[in-house]
Amino acid sequence: MTRGQLLPTGFTGAQGQENTMAVSFLNGSMKHPKEGQRLGLECHTYKTSWGVSWIRLDKDGNLHFIVYISKFSLTTFPGNKGASSQFEVSKQGSSYRLIVKNFRARDQGIYFCIANINQVLHFSSGQRAFFPVPITTAAPTTLRAVTLTATTQSSQVTMKDISQHSPDPGPSSP
Numbered sequence: 001m002t003r004g005q006l007l008p009t010g011f012t013g014a015q016g017q018e019n020t021m022a023v024s025f026l027n028g029s030m031k032h033p034k035e036g037q038r039l040g041l042e043c044h045t046y047k048t049s050w051g052v053s054w055i056r057l058d059k060d061g062n063l064h065f066i067v068y069i070s071k072f073s074l075t076t077f078p079g080n081k082g083a084s085s086q087f088e089v090s091k092q093g094s095s096y097r098l099i100v101k102n103f104r105a106r107d108q109g110i111y112f113c114i115a116n117i118n119q120v121l122h123f124s125s126g127q128r129a130f131f132p133v134p135i136t137t138a139a140p141t142t143l144r145a146v147t148l149t150a151t152t153q154s155s156q157v158t159m160k161d162i163s164q165h166s167p168d169p170g171p172s173s174p
Contacts, residue, residue, distance in 0.1 A: 021045050021052075021124035023111055026097065032132040033107075039100040043113030043124055050117055052096045054089070056109040057126065064109075069096055105131070 026040030033039045043052055051070035055063050066087060068076040073091045077084045088099040100107050110126040 021113060021115065021122055023113055023124045023127040025127065025129075033100075033103045033129050035104065035131065037103050039103040039107070039129060041098045041100075041111050041127055041129070043096040043098070045094045045096065045113075045115065047094060047115075047117075050115050052113040052115045054096075054098045055112050055114060056107070057112065058109045059130075066098065100129075103129075 022044045024042055024044070026042050041054075043054070045052065051068060051074075053068045054066040056066060057063055065078055067084065067089050069089045069091055071091070075082055075089050077087070086101055088097075088101060090097045096113060098111070098113075108130045110128050112126050113124045115122045
């Protein structure tokens with residue numbers, strides 16, 4: 001029996017096989033989804049004779065099952081439901097599509113499709129779907145020199161005294 005391996009690209013393959021699956025945005029020019037928009041994702045597979053599951057990896061590292069779609073386009077959502085108010089799925093040839101109807105903050109993450117072929121899980125590459133990071137301009141800062149002087153009649157602190165009590169005195173200056 002040949003064992004599958006998780007390749008650095010996110011693809012899983014057995015020796016001598018090209019088992020590639022990849023997820024991408026349906027809109028090829030999209031970089032980041034926007035709040036409230038309809039987001040389309042497509043899982044490109046190398047075979048049409050099996051179904052896939054869609055999952056999302058959230059920013060905290062948790063995996064979320066979204067849906068299973070069979071080679072006959074039958075769907076199973078969480079709770080063994082056949083439909084979802086949040087997602088739509090379809091199959092076209094060897095591609096499986098996932099539509100997030102109303103993209104929200106909770107939907108952000110990395111989307112993957114997975115196929116179970118001959119008892120081996122095959123993972124697609126992941127598609128990042130996060131809101132764009134807002135670009136902010138920091139307020140200018142002003143640096144000013146501050147001189148602190150402390151004097152007491154009873155004691156005088158020297159660099160030698162500080163270095164004796166400090167775990168890492170750093171470089172000393174003459």
